[in-house]
Amino acid sequence: MSACPALAYERDGVTGAVLINQDRCIGCRYCSWACPYDAPHFDTGRGIMTKCTFCNGRLKEGLSPACADLCPTGAFDEVMEGGEGFPKADIGPSIQIIPLREGGRAPESSLPAEAPRYTGATAPAIELGLRSEWPLALFTFLAATLFGMVAGSVRVGLRVHPVLFLTMAIVAMAVSAAHLGKKWRAWRSLLNVGQSWLSREVTFFTLFVVTASAYLVWAPGQRAIGWGALVVGAVALLSIDMVYKFAMKPSITHSSGALLTGAFLAGVVTANPFVAGVVGIVKIGLYARRKIGFAMADLDARPLVSVLRLGVGFIVPALSWTFVAGGAYEAVLASALLGEIMDRCEFYAELETMTPARQMADDLRRRMGGVGGQRGQVGQW
Numbered sequence: 001m002s003a004c005p006a007l008a009y010e011r012d013g014v015t016g017a018v019l020i021n022q023d024r025c026i027g028c029r030y031c032s033w034a035c036p037y038d039a040p041h042f043d044t045g046r047g048i049m050t051k052c053t054f055c056n057g058r059l060k061e062g063l064s065p066a067c068a069d070l071c072p073t074g075a076f077d078e079v080m081e082g083g084e085g086f087p088k089a090d091i092g093p094s095i096q097i098i099p100l101r102e103g104g105r106a107p108e109s110s111l112p113a114e115a116p117r118y119t120g121a122t123a124p125a126i127e128l129g130l131r132s133e134w135p136l137a138l139f140t141f142l143a144a145t146l147f148g149m150v151a152g153s154v155r156v157g158l159r160v161h162p163v164l165f166l167t168m169a170i171v172a173m174a175v176s177a178a179h180l181g182k183k184w185r186a187w188r189s190l191l192n193v194g195q196s197w198l199s200r201e202v203t204f205f206t207l208f209v210v211t212a213s214a215y216l217v218w219a220p221g222q223r224a225i226g227w228g229a230l231v232v233g234a235v236a237l238l239s240i241d242m243v244y245k246f247a248m249k250p251s252i253t254h255s256s257g258a259l260l261t262g263a264f265l266a267g268v269v270t271a272n273p274f275v276a277g278v279v280g281i282v283k284i285g286l287y288a289r290r291k292i293g294f295a296m297a298d299l300d301a302r303p304l305v306s307v308l309r310l311g312v313g314f315i316v317p318a319l320s321w322t323f324v325a326g327g328a329y330e331a332v333l334a335s336a337l338l339g340e341i342m343d344r345c346e347f348y349a350e351l352e353t354m355t356p357a358r359q360m361a362d363d364l365r366r367r368m369g370g371v372g373g374q375r376g377q378v379g380q381w
Contacts, residue, residue, distance in 0.1 A: 003034035003246070005199035006188035008049070017054040025049050026188050027181020030198050033128075033246040033353045047181025128247060128351040135175040137348045140240050141341060142172035143205060144258050147233045148265030150212045154226035155270040162216040169209040176202075197242040204236035237262045247351045255286035256343035268336045271329065273321060276336075280314055287343065305346065313339015 001009040001018060008024035009031070011017070020040070025048040031040045032049065040051045055065040063069070068076035130137060146168055152158030177186045190206075192199040211229040219225050240258040260283055267276030287310070294301040316335040320328040352358070 002192075002195040003198065004031050005190075005192050005196040005202065006185065007191045008188075012056055015054065015056055015059040017056045017059065018051075019053055019056060020049055020051055022046075022048050022050075024185075024188060025182065026185040028179065028189065028198065029181075030196075030243075036356075036359065038356060042181065044181075049181075128348075128353060130345055130348040133179075133348045133351065135179045137344055139172045139176040140258050141261075141344050142168055143233075143240060144237060144261040144265055144340070145337070146172070146212070147208075147230070147237060147262035148269045150215070150226065150229055150233060151262075151266035152269035153216065153220070154223055154230060155266075155272075158269060160216055162213060165216055166209075166213055169213075173205075173209075197239050197245070201236060201239040201243050204232055204239055208233040208236045233262070234259065244351070247353050253286055254347060255283045255290060256340065256347040260286075261340050261344070265336065265340065268317065268333055276317075280318075283343075284310065284314060302346070305342065309339055309342045309346070313342065 001011065005028065006024050006026045008021050008026070010019055010021060012019060027042065027047045027049065029042050029049065032038070032042065040049045042048075043050050055063075055067075058065060058069075065076070146165065149158070149160050149165060153160045177183050180186055189199055189202045193203050208229060211225065211232055215222065215225040215229050237258040241254075244254075260279060264276060264279040264283060266272075267274075267279055287306075291301045291306050312335050317332040317339075320331045320335070324331070
């Protein structure tokens with residue numbers, strides 16, 4: 001409920017059931033990241049999220065949910081004891097309903113024929129990864145790049161054409177909105193700034209674009225406005241990092257974190273070797289730690305990609321900056337950008353939300369003294 005940027009979730013005050021208002025849902029899928037029980041599912045046909053309603057109408061009538069009513073073994077009766085409706089406490093993982101084989105007989109039901117059915121449970125699970133999340137990868141990379149451009153304008157007077165800045169910002173917003181199931185409801189993502197990091201990401205990135213555009217178009221000499229844009233931009237990048245706290249922990253310390261990337265690119269764009277060097281060293285340390293962790297857990301550390309990322313993103317810029325006459329500014333910037341793109345792509349390739357199956361596997365590894373980690377470890381057990 002708190003993660004939803006559109007305020008589409010609500011709790012029934014009588015039964016305690018958590019429900020989705022489908023007229024408010026924007027289909028961003030973020031609730032499926034936040035839920036550790038894999039309860040919400042995306043309905044590709046309608047472009048919205050669905051989840052079990054706990055048969056809320058039946059609960060209000062004093063009846064059991066349909067699953068409890070139809071279960072031949074009474075497995076759900078315990079949660080209904082006490083006569084106070086569905087409990088507000090931990091209810092455990094979701095239940096997936098598998099249709100009978102052709103020719104099979106369905107058990108007799110006390111449900112009326114017109115009773116609403118929950119169809120989302122049989123929807124295929126959406127695996128996170130670069131292939132499905134590339135619009136977000138592009139959006140987050142462009143956000144960090146735009147931050148670096150504004151930093152260059154404020155700090156060293158870099159001439160940033162407003163049309164170029166606005167075009168990149170519009171492209172970033174467009175590809176981000178393209179990820180939504182209900183694109184025309186995108187404005188609702190601004191409604192839950194108080195609780196949702198996704199709502200904060202959208203809000204502060206929009207404010208950054210507006211403030212930076214005003215600085216570049218009307219007041220390029222007013223550095224106070226430019227600094228204000230950078231502060232808002234930094235909050236936007238922090239919000240982007242915090243959005244992924246459900247999919248990669250700790251997301252804020254990942255080597256491709258948006259805030260770190262924005263700071264690194266700002267150092268490169270402003271030709272500040274101290275800022276670029278310090279942030280670069282932090283990024284290299286985080287990158288190495290992650291790769292070593294993958295290797296120790298027998299996961300694919302992508303050694304060739306790792307060598308390319310470190311060489312293109314750090315070694316080439318450092319050597320060009322140090323030994324090439326004039327600093328080879330264009331080569332340094334191009335190499336740094338390419339390296340950050342590679343790291344950001346790896347970030348999305350490694351995304352993984354917690355599900356009941358993965359939680360059980362992690363718990364088993366901890367009990368056996370194993371090492372918890374990222375995608376692929378469930379299969380080891």
